[in-house]
Amino acid sequence: MQAAFTTAYGGPDKIEYSENFSLAQLKSNDHVLIQVANSALNPIDGLRNRGYLRLLQPDSHPHIFAYDVAGFVAEVGTAVTAFKKGDRVYARIGESEQGTTAGFVSVRDAHVAIAPKNKPLLETAGIPLVGLTVLQSFEAGNLKRGQRIFISKGAGGVGTFAIQLAKHVYGAYVITTASEKKIPLLKELGADEVIDYHKTNFWDVVKDVDFAYDVSDQPWAHAMITKKGGVVVALRGVPTAQSAKNILSTEPGLILSYVLAAGNFLTSRFAWWYGTRYDAVFCAASGKDLAQIAKYIEEGKIKPIVDSVYDLRNAKDAVEKLESGRATGKVIISVDDTLDKGFKLP
Numbered sequence: 001m002q003a004a005f006t007t008a009y010g011g012p013d014k015i016e017y018s019e020n021f022s023l024a025q026l027k028s029n030d031h032v033l034i035q036v037a038n039s040a041l042n043p044i045d046g047l048r049n050r051g052y053l054r055l056l057q058p059d060s061h062p063h064i065f066a067y068d069v070a071g072f073v074a075e076v077g078t079a080v081t082a083f084k085k086g087d088r089v090y091a092r093i094g095e096s097e098q099g100t101t102a103g104f105v106s107v108r109d110a111h112v113a114i115a116p117k118n119k120p121l122l123e124t125a126g127i128p129l130v131g132l133t134v135l136q137s138f139e140a141g142n143l144k145r146g147q148r149i150f151i152s153k154g155a156g157g158v159g160t161f162a163i164q165l166a167k168h169v170y171g172a173y174v175i176t177t178a179s180e181k182k183i184p185l186l187k188e189l190g191a192d193e194v195i196d197y198h199k200t201n202f203w204d205v206v207k208d209v210d211f212a213y214d215v216s217d218q219p220w221a222h223a224m225i226t227k228k229g230g231v232v233v234a235l236r237g238v239p240t241a242q243s244a245k246n247i248l249s250t251e252p253g254l255i256l257s258y259v260l261a262a263g264n265f266l267t268s269r270f271a272w273w274y275g276t277r278y279d280a281v282f283c284a285a286s287g288k289d290l291a292q293i294a295k296y297i298e299e300g301k302i303k304p305i306v307d308s309v310y311d312l313r314n315a316k317d318a319v320e321k322l323e324s325g326r327a328t329g330k331v332i333i334s335v336d337d338t339l340d341k342g343f344k345l346p
């Protein structure tokens, strides 16, 4: 099958493409084999390719990367009842599953959902990881209807999803940050206030939010703008040993557990100093949550935002774009666009 893969830990220069990669097989009887129409990238792909996660999740090479996929079910394991051959699906694969920059990928059935019917797979491929992250973050922070939320980095994949979920599902008052030229898009998505981060520090002008969503890795600044009793939910915080275990489905070693516990304690003390609760969230694969997200997309509450589309042969350029940190919405990889050619609006 065709695949883009890394040959060793490193940057985009370590990515190669082949049409003769050995065909992915169903990995177990509770898996579905997905024929990939589109894959999509997230910052974690660049970090993992460079080996920054090797203590938590070591990779052997060649390594097919990326977590997001949209495509069609090609085969189902004997224990799978929820899906059948030909289903149009999307997923955020599990940590130990082979990546999605390939013609086929075997994914646990519990990680898969039927893709939204009103959008092409090219667009919905970018939804799973960011959608799950935001949905799970708002649940972890117990966001309530009508609250004031601050979301940093509003124009990224996470931010564009978070603004829409906060506004159109939670009815929140949404404050976010972006460069000036991206402000109109974020207002169109539902932001009430957009701060140009090149001109103004958000912590100088934002006060008393109920929920600060730290997408920009500035925990202290998010704690400062949150009212007492409010919550800071961080995406680049240090996970507890328990959440690392939940994500990886394996126990982190004793030393790593101590390191995680110490790091988590230090960051959460910062928020405690400001009288807020602190939580570090890590996206967990979940077909159930993806089914809920598909419903929001079909109801028109959330639309996927695509920055750019690259052919699988040019996955290296796609990763370069991702690592530039300038993408507005998602960087998508086209693996086989002919698969979804029958798509038409319902």
Ligand SMILES: NC(=O)c1ccc[n+]([C@@H]2O[C@H](COP(=O)([O-])OP(=O)(O)OC[C@H]3O[C@@H](n4cnc5c(N)ncnc54)[C@H](OP(=O)(O)O)[C@@H]3O)[C@@H](O)[C@H]2O)c1
Residues within 6 Å of the ligand: 042, 043, 044, 129, 130, 133, 152, 153, 154, 155, 156, 157, 158, 159, 177, 178, 179, 182, 197, 215, 216, 234, 235, 236, 281, 282, 283, 322, 325, 326, 327, 328, 329
């Ligand atoms: N914990 C988890 O499970 C999890 C899951 C998903 C993502 N994450 C993390 O969340 C972060 C966001 O990811 P992402 O997918 O949204 O992509 P991203 O590549 O971090 O976002 C790119 C966007 O951010 C904007 N931006 C960059 N610096 C900014 C700043 N200081 N203030 C405001 N906007 C800024 C850029 O706009 P300009 O071009 O205008 O600068 C660009 O549109 C990453 O750090 C990622 O690792 C964590």
